[in-house]
Amino acid sequence: METAFSLLKSTPFTHQEEGGYEWVFPNLVASILRCDVSQVPQNRAALQKRIHFDDLRLFQSAIRSLNWQGAQYQIDYRLKTQDDHWVWVNETAERENADGDPQKLTGVIRNITREKDQEGRAAWLARHDDLTGLPNQDSFVEKGETLCALARRVQATGAVLRLRLTNLDDIIRTYGLESGDHLLRSVAERLCQIIASPDCLAKAQGGDFLVAVLGIAGTDSNPAILTERVQIALSKTPYKSPLGPLKAAVSIGYTGLPQAGASIDTLIRKTDRALEARPSETLSEYSVSMGLADTSSLDRDISKADIIAALDENRISLAYQPIVEAASGNLHHYECLLRLREEGGELVSAGRLIMAAEQLGLVHHLDRRALELASLKLAETPELKIALNVSAETIQEPETAQAYLDALKALGDKTRRITIEMTETAALDAPDLATHFSAEVRAMGCEFSIDDFGSGHTTFRNLMAIEAETIKLDGSFIKGVAASSQKQIFVRMMVDLANTFAVKIVAEMVEDKADAVALKKLGVDYLQGYLYGIPSASPSYRNLGL
Numbered sequence: 001m002e003t004a005f006s007l008l009k010s011t012p013f014t015h016q017e018e019g020g021y022e023w024v025f026p027n028l029v030a031s032i033l034r035c036d037v038s039q040v041p042q043n044r045a046a047l048q049k050r051i052h053f054d055d056l057r058l059f060q061s062a063i064r065s066l067n068w069q070g071a072q073y074q075i076d077y078r079l080k081t082q083d084d085h086w087v088w089v090n091e092t093a094e095r096e097n098a099d100g101d102p103q104k105l106t107g108v109i110r111n112i113t114r115e116k117d118q119e120g121r122a123a124w125l126a127r128h129d130d131l132t133g134l135p136n137q138d139s140f141v142e143k144g145e146t147l148c149a150l151a152r153r154v155q156a157t158g159a160v161l162r163l164r165l166t167n168l169d170d171i172i173r174t175y176g177l178e179s180g181d182h183l184l185r186s187v188a189e190r191l192c193q194i195i196a197s198p199d200c201l202a203k204a205q206g207g208d209f210l211v212a213v214l215g216i217a218g219t220d221s222n223p224a225i226l227t228e229r230v231q232i233a234l235s236k237t238p239y240k241s242p243l244g245p246l247k248a249a250v251s252i253g254y255t256g257l258p259q260a261g262a263s264i265d266t267l268i269r270k271t272d273r274a275l276e277a278r279p280s281e282t283l284s285e286y287s288v289s290m291g292l293a294d295t296s297s298l299d300r301d302i303s304k305a306d307i308i309a310a311l312d313e314n315r316i317s318l319a320y321q322p323i324v325e326a327a328s329g330n331l332h333h334y335e336c337l338l339r340l341r342e343e344g345g346e347l348v349s350a351g352r353l354i355m356a357a358e359q360l361g362l363v364h365h366l367d368r369r370a371l372e373l374a375s376l377k378l379a380e381t382p383e384l385k386i387a388l389n390v391s392a393e394t395i396q397e398p399e400t401a402q403a404y405l406d407a408l409k410a411l412g413d414k415t416r417r418i419t420i421e422m423t424e425t426a427a428l429d430a431p432d433l434a435t436h437f438s439a440e441v442r443a444m445g446c447e448f449s450i451d452d453f454g455s456g457h458t459t460f461r462n463l464m465a466i467e468a469e470t471i472k473l474d475g476s477f478i479k480g481v482a483a484s485s486q487k488q489i490f491v492r493m494m495v496d497l498a499n500t501f502a503v504k505i506v507a508e509m510v511e512d513k514a515d516a517v518a519l520k521k522l523g524v525d526y527l528q529g530y531l532y533g534i535p536s537a538s539p540s541y542r543n544l545g546l
Contacts, residue, residue: 010110015044015093017103032089032111035082052078052086054520058328059091066095066103075328076112076543088116116544120513123542127511127530129203131181132188137210137268140202144212144257144264145351147198151214151258158199158214159223159254160264161230162271163187165207167249175243183246186239194233197480210268212257227254227283251275255286263352302356310353311365315341318373322533322541323387323506326520329543333385333419335528336374337535338366354391363391364400371407378414384539387419387449395422395437396430405440416445421472423451431466438466449506453494468503470526475509478529481522482514488522495523513544 011028015021020043023029030037033050041047044063051059055077062073072094078086093107127139135143144160151158165187172180184207191209195201199213215226231252238245253274255267262270270286278284310316320334338350350366357363367390374386394400408415420441422434438448453471473494481487491507498505507519510529519527533541 010108012108015105033081050080069095071095087111088113123531132185132203134188134203137202137204140210141264143200147212148258156214158257159226160257160267160271161211161227161252161254163209164251164275165248166251168207179243182241187248223254223256227252251282253284304360307357307362316369319535320539321535323526323528324532326524326527331541332526333387334539335387364394367391367394375411378417385417387421389421395433409444419447419449421449421451435466470504470506472506472508478507478509482518491522
């Protein structure tokens with residue numbers, strides 16, 4: 001029997017408040033904690049001394065929750081080993097005796113360190129290149145869109161570059177695959193030295209790298225000059241290797257940013273096309289004459305007819321991104337995000353479609369379609385809880401506002417599983433209408449949330465009038481919070497004010513474990529971001545147990 005539990009890296013136990021722990025297999029506990037059998041914790045106080053500080057409250061809350069006979073809990077937490085390392089364990093326990101008596105528990109502790117490491121590794125690989133450690137192309141697309149938005153805001157220009165190591169195959173044939181990998185890692189390191197935030201870079205397929213760089217003024221605003229500087233920085237000095245210096249032959253295809261009507265995906269394709277059109281050139285700028293093998297339908301101006309067609313042809317769908325409890329990592333609800341299936345079949349973010357719909361006065365149709373699709377999912381999945389975004393246009397027009405409220409009311413008790421999100425800008429533009437709309441949806445059982453808080457100038461006084469249950473901090477204050485004392489001060493200030501008004505806080509754009517841990521310590525209630533799950537057609541999430 002002990003052998004079976006040893007293979008499972010687990011051990012049963014009983015615990016009585018008066019008598020402490022009785023470990024069925026003390027040797028297995030000693031193995032998990034890497035200590036002598038004589039040092040195995042014999043009571044709860046001794047065990048709690050080994051529990052990670054960030055997990056201690058979760059452990060204590062689980063114990064307090066056992067208020068009746070048969071009550072159970074299952075939690076993950078970290079234990080400190082005798083050699084000062086941390087191991088993850090999963091503990092499942094059940095109360096055996098009735099209320100009022102000293103607690104008697106039976107349970108099992110299992111070592112899940114390897115599983116946790118694999119989860120973290122999988123989450124990281126979903127966003128990064130394994131060889132170089134750089135973000136991958138999916139990450140680059142998201143950050144590139146943010147950079148384009150910044151460029152428009154400050155009226156700056158820059159460039160998207162595709163860097164291709166044209167001699168990579170020759171190096172691999174001559175010196176071997178390890179030398180080729182060494183060169184790729186060395187180029188990545190040099191790029192990290194010359195590319196700084198808000199500029200972004202990524203590893204694409206093969207010997208390609210992607211860079212988006214913003215030139216603020218003077219010659220830096222010239223894409224050709226920016227590109228030439230990068231080319232010189234990468235090619236001029238050889239790279240050291242065990243076999244001697246390696247020379248990198250780098251060709252660059254580039255195009256300017258931002259470009260009216262062009263997504264970052266299209267700019268990336270243009271850089272590839274520039275290299276294909278002029279393979280003998282070390283620097284090649286994309287021009288219209290080169291054409292594109294595949295041009296997105298969203299890279300031109302979107303008309304009213306385009307939006308109506310997308311709705312009529314059922315090419316609008318929902319993607320679900322998880323929002324988790326910061327304290328436990330458990331799922332709280334999903335935010336519903338619109339996705340558009342283009343005429344060619346490609347599924348893309350509906351961001352530009354929404355922007356066009358806002359300009360054309362049609363965005364309330366998208367809000368209603370999102371509600372219709374969400375209602376079907378709620379009926380299909382009884383335990384599902386969701387958040388839906390509502391635009392300023394829907395709220396500010398009496399007819400569209402009432403139509404939305406009527407559709408919401410028709411859902412009956414399913415409204416108790418819905419949170420309505422309104423951007424801070426919408427609340428700022430029409431605070432009285434926002435307050436009325438909030439009161440109506442809350443009366444139906446929905447919760448109300450302010451999205452992108454901090455991006456505008458909404459005061460907590462306005463927030464009190466709207467009576468939002470949650471606020472979502474703008475992602476610009478969240479990314480990199482672990483390394484920014486200023487961002488930490490801002491988040492702490494928001495948390496303290498929110499606690500004063502009994503409001504919960506959601507932190508969005510959480511992509512890094514260090515940021516997640518920092519936000520948890522700062523008292524944020526919920527976390528949302530790629531670290532816990534990307535928007536997907538089927539609701540799913542990762543509990544990282546941080």
